[in-house]
Amino acid sequence: MKKKILLVFMVSMLFAGVVSAASIWGTYKGNQIIRITSNGVPLQTPDVPAISFNGRTMIPINLLGQLGVGYTWDSKNQTVDVKINQYPNSAPNNSSDQRMKENVIIANNFKSLEDLGNTISLLSNGYSLAYQSIDMNYKVYETLTDANKKLNSTIDMYNSTQKNLTSPIYSNILNEYFKALDSFKKTDTAISKFANSKSKTDFDNYLNNSKDGTTTSSMARFQAGQEYRKYIYSVINR
Structure with missing residues (x-):
């Protein structure tokens, strides 16, 4: 299921959309999406995916x-x-070439997802600098604003990526990045409150959400890297 994240500015906003529990690959018009593979390699869905309908797989x-x-x-x-x-x-041998080209595209998409995961994980560095500024009472507003701008820029990157990568094979990683960004949105709100309150509750919220965002994005980034290597090796070893 597609989700679009709205920009934030020093406030906490809820993400729109909920991942359906009916199918690990999501749903299409109320029907469970079925992943179709050939020799373990997922087929690419140009528009309408395979679905489960009345107990039957419709392809x-x-x-x-x-x-x-x-x-x-x-x-x-x-x-x-x-x-x-x-x-x-095309001739049969060209079909193999087409599959290779498709695998290259998939590999590149997973590489883009891996890079996005790295960008999301690095958001924690900006908030760490903001905390240090608060602790030293030096350029607090500037560091908070900079961290917030990086968050919004990363959200833009996510929205663009999830708009372009609509195949179910990318949905699990995108969903995890969605959760990670949600944690960093809460981080942004908590540390902004902490700058004024200096309360332990706001500090703990900042620390815990930053940790959750980093952990979630790092694990999904690792998965994206694994998928990238799997597809690129299938091309190299062809």
Whole structure:
């Protein structure tokens, strides 16, 4: 399920959207999304994903085109003619080349996710500097503002990424980044309050949320790195 994070400015705002518990891959128009793989490699979903409907797995026929299933559509008679093991638009050896190109694209997408995870994790550094400024009572407003700007910039990066990477294979990592950014939004609010209150409660909220954001984003970043290496190795070892 797509989620869009709104910008914050020294305030705490709730994230919009809830991940469906009905399927680990999310839902499509109320139906569980089913992940389709070939030899362990996920097929790419161009628009409509495979779904579970009335206990059956429904797979869009254009998705099977990645496996060499050719078809023609007769709109007049509302009929689809299927040709198994045919390559209507390319020779069989070109299908392998197409799969390699797709794996390169997937690998690059996971690399982008890994880089995004690193950017999210580094948000904790900005808030650590803000705490030090509060502790020394030196340029407090400037460091808080800088940390907040970096948070909003990272949120923009996340929103752009989740808009472009709509395939279910990226959803788990994006969901974890969503949670991490939520923690850093709470971090932002807590440390801003701490700058005025100097209370232990606000300090603990700042520290705990910063830790949660860093841990969550780091684990998801590690997963993205693993997926990147898996796909890039499949290309190298082809």
